[in-house]
Amino acid sequence: MLALCNLLVACSTQQTTFSPIKPEDVIKSQAYSLEQLYSLKGQDKSWQQLLQSDDLKPLGTFTHHGSLGATVNINNDLIETGPYAHQPINAVHRHMRLHTLGNAALESTEFSKWSRWYQEDGHTQIFRLFKDEVNTSNQRKNAARVETYIPTQRWLPEPDVVREFGARFTVLKSGGCIAPHYCSIFQAKGNNVDHWSVMLRVDSDGALWFYPREDLSKRRLIAANAIGRPFDMKVLDDGLDYEMFIDGQSVGTGQWQRTQKIGFRWGIYVGRSTIPEDIIVLVTGAAMK
Template identity: 30%
Template sequence: MPFQDGGIPQNIMIHTFDDSRVERENFPKYTNWYEEEGNTQIFKLHPGDCNTRNERKYCRIEAHTKLQMKKGELHEFTGTYNIVKCEEEVCIFQVFNSSVVHPQLYIKLLKNGELWYQSRGNSDGKIASHVLKKDFTLHVKDDGNKWQLFFNGNKIAEGPHQEKGLETVCEFRWGIKIIK
């Protein structure tokens, strides 16, 4: 996934099948699943990969920010994706509320190439069809109270966060998380 402005953020971690908070200096241990080339991140899962970190069944390889975004702070994510194949339903992006361990915005890709968003307490929506093997850009704005989702420059949806506590802390996550 190439980044548009300024390359790959350096202040990130990866969440893998065996560790949820892998620091950058340990990324070389995971080159079979995660690589960086120029301003492009490459996420890979392989047949037989499974989660060994906890009781959850499904595997993942995701990057995530270390921003710990607080209410009232506007943060933005922009990434251009090109997904070559999708053999299982996967999540490719989350605004994740780490205070209560819930995603606030969840973007999933179905095996048939349809892209959908889900948001806790809001209606789900279809973003696009036939996105496999094509570039598409996701842009998300989030201020801890409300998120906005853009697809290829067009605003698709917006919605409020469900958890509204003063100590709400969110982060962006992107990559591949098998969900079915």
Template identity: 50%
Template sequence: MVIRTVLVSLTAALTLCACNAQKQNEQLEATASPLYTQVDDDPSWQTVKDSDALRPHHTNTTKGYKGSKVDVNNALVEVGPYANNPIIQDNLAIHTVGHASIRRDQFDRWTRWYQEDGNTQVFRLFKGEENLRNKRENAARIESFSTKDKWAPAQGVWREWAGRFTIIKSAGCALPHMCSIFQAKGNNVDHWSVMIRLDEHGNIWYVPRKEQPEIGNKKYIVAKNMNGKGFDVRVRDNGMDYEVFIDNKKVGYGQWERTEEIGFRWGIYVGRSEVTDDIMLFASGVTMH
């Protein structure tokens, strides 16, 4: 009886070891897998400009331009507390280099800059690209936003954005302006309260609208060397106060009073800087409430 018990225990232990070894191998294989694969290449910005896709220049156009296919490794990218949240379907729009508000039924015309795969949004800008929807210089962007999930400021009535960013390529996010990957933004250009920015080295920055030394608020790095890595973000805003959390850690807060309608924007916005190299960013499981 004792011998039989020992044999059974030994068999169970060997089975457990084999299962653990298999699980470890699977984890190593997943870690070694790429975050995405790309099918086909993308032409230069000059080629796109020379085509009819965005003509007439300096006006809004709905023609768009198709790009290479980005196949996201969803199992590797879509992890954490927001992994199972589907992409927002109703009222989602994108602000592109050629139009300020492209709706979902036209997304497939703009795949050079924006794609969706599983629960992940794919944002891309390419070297040399610039705003062509009006005459503002540089200002290249591909951002998404909800056309209806906006609100009037009301102190104490909090709205929240949450999701996971995965940084793929950041070389084009030149200092000092860098790339904004998130904005709590109103209709007026002066109405954003806080941004999260990405620099060319893959560092993530907390950027308040107004520095408030009395509460320690100023622009600073909150995560370093994030190329090829993901992180969770949560931002709360009520039109006066705001709070920013990275991987569930509060990294900044402040106040900026706004009088007009507010909403959230996320993706890639370069502002006054040039796009010095290609940029790619994933946003997974985004929610707003």
């Protein structure tokens, strides 16, 4: 624990020149218009139209058919900047998996069949959920998500061993991220449903939140509006202590004892909430060490 604490202090004191935009806002980037950041080619079916197709059938099972969507073209020059800009996705080489509405463990060779929810452009992963969507892979209510993770990079807590996750996030749409769960766009998560320790969440107004497991009264508003403002996020975690940084600024620490394997997930997860509007989140250069 001491080793992690020393590391966390060191990381927190390195950013001595940071000047926040306003007291509750630590994102350094300006806000870009959505027209500057991305465009679409083609159309996406409504949820009702999709359910009338065979893409997710049979409902309540892990399906492999997939569903295609409009092509998302991002402005790589604006989005892919900072320390994670040149980190390739390498989904096949890294044995990445995709958890989406119709299947919780899709291999990277199947990703292209699920472009309605997941696409890649340059070094950026594109995650989308749509109005009214729900989980269809089992009987769990609502629980819509599209997240990636790497099973081979799960780890058991070890003394004095600190793991790190880092990536650049850009939230384009969050109107569907309503209470009670909002949208988790990152989570340090074990291999059972209640084994998470810390999340990064965004709400329907675009506000960005640090969410600690052990005491939700310690959740912190990171930015009142993150829409269209790329930011770098880093988490350090040794299986007990963890700390989150946004654009080099520490935004929260906590402790949550974990005894099973831990991994990192990123994308969009809405839990118990419904989705009244579309959601789009970009993740650039996701890296773990």
